[in-house]
Amino acid sequence: MNYSVTNVAAYTPGGIRFTNEIGIPFTKQIMATINDFIWATVFQQTDPSDRKPIDSVEVYIVESLKGAEAEVWEINKINFNSVFLKDYHGYLKWAFISVLYHEMTHCFQWSGEGRAPGGLTEGIADYAMLSAGYATAGMFAVPGQGDRWDQGYDVTARFLQYCEGISPGFVAKLNKKMRYDYDDKYFEDLTGKPVDRLWKEYKATYGQ
Incomplete structure (x- = not known):
């Protein structure tokens, strides 16, 4: 490179x-x-x-x-x-x-040839920042914050971090699935739960 x-x-x-x-x-x-x-x-x-x-x-x-x-x-x-x-x-x-x-x-990153939600691709980019320890304290979303799983950026990054806890290697596997296409069903394929259910359980976990 x-x-x-x-x-x-x-x-x-x-x-x-x-x-x-x-x-x-x-x-x-x-x-x-x-x-x-x-x-x-x-x-x-x-x-x-x-x-x-x-x-x-x-x-x-x-x-x-x-x-x-x-x-x-x-x-x-x-x-x-x-x-x-x-x-x-x-x-x-x-x-x-x-x-x-x-x-x-x-x-x-892969984006399903442009079919993946923009909020998800932005969330994955912020997830990399979070994983590397470069999430700005006081300015990055806290776990459980947000209105939608695909809200984007730090909100989605925290949700992806939660999914990673359920299925180790989740983000890597999701990215691989997104090489040629995208479907919300990928979340269920990797965790056994639909993405909307994951989001509700994520919110409940943090009292939101």
Whole structure:
């Protein structure tokens, strides 16, 4: 796997902060660490034939993404918002790594060829962040929080964590099933329970 980082916004306040507090060499190093974690731990893809057929991931520090922290385009390219880097209050390198776990998961995950709910794919990306220990305390959903299992992001990540407790390796198995298609029935196939029942039991477990 090849990793490239380009600071397109090098002369903006956020681009300067990226150079001073994170830097291109460190970003390439952490990208390799994240890649290995996604393959080995989140998706458990020891067989290369199970992985998405990409041979590079590219990160670009750009001037603005209209409020988004980062986004993936063309499967393996990640734009990172320099405005977010400029305005972030706290340990910037930690926050940068956290977002990178989420975005790189999108690069490597299957989505049923676009048929999987967006809330589920976003939840899996946040699940990777959570599993790696990069869920921001006080800003990440607590177990039992949320209105729907496919609400997305941290809410769905916590629900997936619950499913993982019922069926170890659940997220990896779900991702494998989502290679060519998607069906809510995958939850029942892997846990023995329909997803709506799982959600109700999940909520009840945490008194919600």
